[in-house]
Amino acid sequence: MTHTVQAQNTPTPYRVTLTDSSGHTWYGDEPTDKGGQDSAPNPIQLLLSALGACTTITLEMYANHKGIKLDHVQVDLALNPNGEPESGQNNIERKITLKGEFTEEQHKRLLKVAESCPVHKLLTSNISIQTTLDM
Numbered sequence: 001m002t003h004t005v006q007a008q009n010t011p012t013p014y015r016v017t018l019t020d021s022s023g024h025t026w027y028g029d030e031p032t033d034k035g036g037q038d039s040a041p042n043p044i045q046l047l048l049s050a051l052g053a054c055t056t057i058t059l060e061m062y063a064n065h066k067g068i069k070l071d072h073v074q075v076d077l078a079l080n081p082n083g084e085p086e087s088g089q090n091n092i093e094r095k096i097t098l099k100g101e102f103t104e105e106q107h108k109r110l111l112k113v114a115e116s117c118p119v120h121k122l123l124t125s126n127i128s129i130q131t132t133l134d135m
Helices: 043-066 104-114 118-123
Strands: 005-009 016-020 025-028 069-079 092-101
Touching: 043 069, 043 092, 043 104, 043 118, 092 104
Parallel strands: none
Antiparallel strands: 005 016, 016 025, 069 092
């Protein structure tokens, strides 16, 4: 399945309208100290939210499939929580909180499942970006 998203600028400085082929619309913006209006998440927050959403959904799907009673999933994410990256090595800290009825073995398996969410796999792979400029 091909995933496509389109980003377009708006009359508001640094506010971006994002759309996909399914008709969903959402926004990105920069904080006021960078000239934006702080009306939506910034691009890094959007990236982290993709990982958080994917992790949560993957855990819910697995628990439903395996009949595990999972009442609540919370994923807290931070990019370089200890300051600026060293030598270009960025770190995402992901803390997962699970509530429900599951065994210690199921709990360990859920951690492994979290690491198999598609966005986690994408972010930990060797990514190549080809850019063209259309005029």
